[in-house]
Amino acid sequence: MDSIVHILKQNNLSVTEGRRKILSLFLNSNGALAHADIEKNTDGHFDRVTVYRTLQSFVDKGIIHTIPTSDNSIKYALCKNDCWEGHHHDHHVHLVCTRCGNTLCLDDVVTPTVKLPREYTIQQVEVVVKGVCKSCNHL
Amino acid sequence: MDSIVHILKQNNLSVTEGRRKILSLFLNSNGALAHADIEKNTDGHFDRVTVYRTLQSFVDKGIIHTIPTSDNSIKYALCKNDCWEGHHHDHHVHLVCTRCGNTLCLDDVVTPTVKLPREYTIQQVEVVVKGVCKSCNHL
DNA sequence: AAATATTTGCAACAACGTTTCTTTTTTTAT
DNA sequence: ATAAAAAAAGAAACGTTGTTGCAAATATTT
Ligand SMILES: [Mn+2]
Ligand SMILES: [Mn+2]
Ligand SMILES: [Zn+2]
Ligand SMILES: [Zn+2]
Numbered sequence: 001m002d003s004i005v006h007i008l009k010q011n012n013l014s015v016t017e018g019r020r021k022i023l024s025l026f027l028n029s030n031g032a033l034a035h036a037d038i039e040k041n042t043d044g045h046f047d048r049v050t051v052y053r054t055l056q057s058f059v060d061k062g063i064i065h066t067i068p069t070s071d072n073s074i075k076y077a078l079c080k081n082d083c084w085e086g087h088h089h090d091h092h093v094h095l096v097c098t099r100c101g102n103t104l105c106l107d108d109v110v111t112p113t114v115k116l117p118r119e120y121t122i123q124q125v126e127v128v129v130k131g132v133c134k135s136c137n138h139l
Numbered sequence: 140m141d142s143i144v145h146i147l148k149q150n151n152l153s154v155t156e157g158r159r160k161i162l163s164l165f166l167n168s169n170g171a172l173a174h175a176d177i178e179k180n181t182d183g184h185f186d187r188v189t190v191y192r193t194l195q196s197f198v199d200k201g202i203i204h205t206i207p208t209s210d211n212s213i214k215y216a217l218c219k220n221d222c223w224e225g226h227h228h229d230h231h232v233h234l235v236c237t238r239c240g241n242t243l244c245l246d247d248v249v250t251p252t253v254k255l256p257r258e259y260t261i262q263q264v265e266v267v268v269k270g271v272c273k274s275c276n277h278l
Numbered sequence: 279a280a281a282t283a284t285t286t287g288c289a290a291c292a293a294c295g296t297t298t299c300t301t302t303t304t305t306t307a308t
Numbered sequence: 309a310t311a312a313a314a315a316a317a318g319a320a321a322c323g324t325t326g327t328t329g330c331a332a333a334t335a336t337t338t
Contacts, residue, residue, distance in 0.1 A: 014283090014284060014285070014334090014335055014336065015335075015336095016284090016285065016286080016334075016335070017334095018285085018286080019285095035325085035326090036325095046286085046287090047286070047287050047288075048287095048325085048326080049286080049287070049288085049326090049327080049328090050285080050286060050287070052325095052326065052327080053285085053286085066209060068207050068208065068209040068267065069207060070205060070207035070213075070265065072211055072212065072213050072294095073211070073325095074209075074211055093253055093255075095255070095259060098262060106255065106259075108256075109253065109254070109255060109256075112251040112252070112253055113251070114232055114248065114251055114266060114268055115248070116232075116234070116245065116248060116268065116270070117247075117248075117273075119273040119276055119277070120234060120245075120268075120270055120271065120272060120273060120276065121270045121271040121276060122268055122269075122270040123237060123268075123269045123270045123271070124268070124269040124270070125266065125267075125268050125269075126209065126266070126267045126268075126269070127253060127264065127265070127266050128207065128264075128265045128267075129253055129255065129259075129261055129262075129263070129264050129265075130261075130262045130263040130264075130265070131255070131259055131260045131261040131262045131263070132259065132260040132262070133259060134256075134258040134259060137258055137259065137260060138258070153303090153304055153305065153314090153315060153316070154304075154305095155303075155304070155315090155316065155317080156303090156317095157316085157317075158316090174294085174295090175293095175294095185317080185318090186317065186318050186319075187294085187295080188295090188296080188297090188317080188318070188319085189316080189317055189318070191294095191295070191296080192316080192317085193316095211325095211326095212294095
């Protein structure tokens with residue numbers, strides 16, 4: 001069976017054209033996608049609301065995770081670890097390339113530990129690196 | 140001379156009521172402020188556009204810095220290091236308290252070093268910790 | 279194939295942010 | 309202190325982003 005359909009069924013999501021298409025965009029992209037990227041790559045074929053809802057349901061199910069950016073926009077990328085409904089485990093560093101603008105998951109770079117004064121409690125650490133990505137460095 | 144006026148003059152900003160008020164909000168706040176917080180604390184006394192422009196000019200001058208958040212909103216906080224026009228040096232960790240919602244600069248917690256594969260170049264590392272702040276922990 | 283459950287698109291709306299232009303305020307020069 | 313010049317504020321209009329409620333369309337189950 002189509003792996004896209006498989007993922008959707010595994011997550012108890014009914015298989016619709018929009019979900020298939022949007023999931024395939026993530027599977028075929030090496031970087032993170034913003035809502036706008038999806039609208040662009042689907043040529044306005046789906047309503048804005050549908051895209052929002054699809055992204056939200058994918059996040060809820062643990063299929064994709066969000067990446068915070070400093071420019072007030074959310075990016076989304078595939079979860080490659082064992083995330084599931086309500087439990088994300090994406091403890092890796094993200095890179096925003098200042099040359100090509102892409103946002104990448106550095107799946108092998110584990111979030112460094114941060115030591116805070118005793119009075120604070122740490123629940124989650126997000127690390128976003130601004131720099132130059134592999135392919136831009138090789139130009 | 141008033142320290143607020145002093146800061147503005149030092150940065151070649153003309154001294155206006157809006158800038159004085161907004162800068163004083165930052166000086167009297169222990170956490171970061173969002174645009175909305177400023178509007179609230181000035182009681183609609185200044186036009187939205189003026190607030191945006193003031194925040195932007197403060198960032199440009201190195202008086203305040205932005206803090207990325209995962210909820211798609213920008214927060215601003217005073218620069219305490221030696222930042223100047225076009226050169227920010229705020230290499231500290233930020234904490235978003237999941238209890239009170241405040242965003243704090245942990246000025247003494249230096250951004251940890253991140254080691255990336257040789258093919259990448261690091262320009263800047265942003266660390267945002269989600270957790271519980273000092274005062275919320277003492278309740 | 280029909281019944282049921284789920285998703286979609288539409289419309290209307292709200293929040294956020296930007297641009298342009300005129301008026302007001304601040305600074306500088308006299 | 310006053311006038312001229314420069315800078316900032318305010319107002320209006322607009323664009324983008326994201327949300328909600330509901331009817332129509334589509335997918336799933338029986
Ligand atoms: Mn990631
Ligand atoms: Mn800070
Ligand atoms: Zn790149
Ligand atoms: Zn707190």
